[in-house]
Amino acid sequence: MKKLGKQTYEMANPVTISYAHALVGSKEKNGPLSKYFKDYFEDDTFGEKSFEKAERKMLKTAISDMLLANKINIDDIDLYIGGDILNQLVSSNFVAEELQIPFVGVYSACSSVTESLALASTLIDGGFCNRILCSACSHFSAAERQYRFPLEFGNQRQAYSQWTVTGAGCMIVDKKESQNCPKIKRVCFGKVVDYGVLDLANMGAAMAPAAADTIMEFFKDTKTQPSDYDLIATGDLGKLGSDIFRDILAQNSIVIENNYIDCGHMIFNGNQECMQGGSGAGCSAVVFSAYIYQKMKQKKLKKVLLLATGALMSTTTNQQGDAIPAVSHLIELEA
Amino acid sequence: MNKSQRNQDYLMYVEKQSPKSPWLSSLFRAFIMGGTICCFGQMIGDVIKSFFPTMDLLTVGAWVNISVIALTIILTAFGIFDVLAKYGGAGTFIPISGFANSIASCAIEYKKEGLVFGVGAKMFYVAGPVIVNGVSYSMLVGIIYFIISLF
Structure with a gap:
């Protein structure tokens, strides 16, 4: 592995995402990506007594389904890196306790999926691990409360x-060469930025x-440009956030053409009353696992940038008058 | 450019970019919903008065409040009230229905944390500020009224 410029790391050996799996709720299943979301559950409590328990069960079910379907032995996994958006990362922590393998909990809110994948690939390329499990999840009702x-x-929700x-x-991130599965080529860890946005409803901005x-x-760092990639996907900026993202880049003379999507913007329909679109740690995680990953496996997409x-x-610091800091971690994938 | 200037420019730009809630249709829907709730209250009052012609107005008013509160709580429990509120906005929130909903929804939500630290502690999580403000301002008005009545 070598470091490029200030923030980017390039893998020296092939680091492959061998498997990816998504489990979604019924609202997501009824959205535009319906045919890609094969696994879903109808009841938002998932048969549990609280939404926190439901989120936990959803994460556990997603992981066990993936392990079972691909006959992966949990003891062959060196490390589990995961994150969610509930306080104390309860969902990931409780599931890690059930899995009984070493666990690193990561918090970068909805950027958790790329943060865990980026950390996993550096650990694997550094020769410390062979196989790492990554996850990210969120649950509407648990986050709402x-x-x-x-x-x-x-x-009423703001527009x-x-x-x-x-x-x-x-x-599952593996140290191996594979013809079929996407590889993580480079990762870029983001800086935390604060542009003074105080409104908790305006996360896109x-x-x-x-x-x-x-x-x-x-x-x-990499001396590349947007046109070098088949797809550039941001995590959950929503419609408004995506427009601002394009605007900021345009001001810096970087023009993104039609090879851009936002996972949050594409996961819901205009008539699902989700305003600017989806958000949450689960948003980019499920769109990546069910849609982008599968398209890459079918070789319909070759070079992809994913920026969750x-x-x-924090509601506490926000009530004390502090703005919302934000971060974005990037991974570059190649089929 | 320093950070505070940068942020100020950015927030102005965001303000311009952000879609606004449609105020005219919101106002209209709030008017319809609020009006419907008030007409409904008036209807209950009229029905009670026709059954008990001797009942004084204050008592009738109390029964109207009780009915609207009870109905709101039932609608909240069945998950209907938030759908109405999404439509009506302030029209459902400003009448006593909004107050009842804010307490009932908290009670339902925090029941999972138990009766003492859940329902007991968090039932007034949304309604609390309304009560504190109500009591504070009525005290203030009371003091002003007292001072004026001295002269």
Whole structure:
């Protein structure tokens, strides 16, 4: 592995994402990506007594389904790296306790999926691990009660707000060469940026500068440009955030053409009342696992940049008058 | 460019970019929903009065409040109220229905944390500020009224 420029790391050996699996809730299943989401559950409590328990069960089910379907022995996995958006990372922590393998919990809000994949690939390329399990998840109802209001409380959502995705995505990262599976080629760890956005509902505006900052550093470090990639996917900027992201890049003379998508923007329909689109750690995790990963396996996409974006918000600091810091970690994939 | 100037410019730009809630249709829907709730209250009052012609207005008013609160709590429990509120906005929130919903929704939500630290502690999580403000301002008005009545 070598470091390029300030923030980017290039893998010396092939680091492959051998498997990826997604499990989503019914609202996501009814969205535009329906045919890609094969596994879903109808009841948002997943048969549990609380939404926190439901999120945990969803994550556990996603991981065990992936291990079972591909006949992977849990003892062959060296490390589990995962994150979610609940306080104390309860979902990942509780699932890690059940899995009984070494665990590194990561928090970068909705950027957890690329943070864990980036850390996994550096650990593997550094020769420390052979096989790592990564995951990220979120649950609408659990996030709502932690960050906003009770579910049955009657209020109107702002036109620029987003909807937390109910879903869990998990991946297995391996040290091996594979013809069929996408490889992680380079990773770029983002800086935390704060542009003074105070409004907890406007996460797209808080996160767009972070994504722009990371991708610009990446282009500088690797001397590449947007047209070198088949697809550039941001995590959960939503419609508004994506527009701001494009605007910031345009101001810096970087033009992104039609090879750009935002996972949050594409996961819901306009008539699902999700305003600007999806958000949450599960958003980019499930869109990557179920859609981008599969397209790469079918060789429909060759070179992809995935930038999950995290609004590192805390209701406590926000009430004390602090803005929402944001971060975005990038991974470059090659089929 | 320093950071505070950069952020100020950015926030102005965001403000311009962010879609606004459609205020005219929101106002209209709030008017319809709020009006419907008030007409409904009036109807209950009229029905009670026709059954108990001797009942004084204050008592009738109390029964109207109780009915609206009870109905709101039932609608909240069945998951209907938040759908109405999404449509009506302030029209459902400003009448006593909004207050009842804010308490009932918290009670339902935090029941999972138990009766003492869940329902007991968090039932007034949304309604609490309303009560504190209500009590504080009525005290203030009371003091002003007292001072004026001295002269």
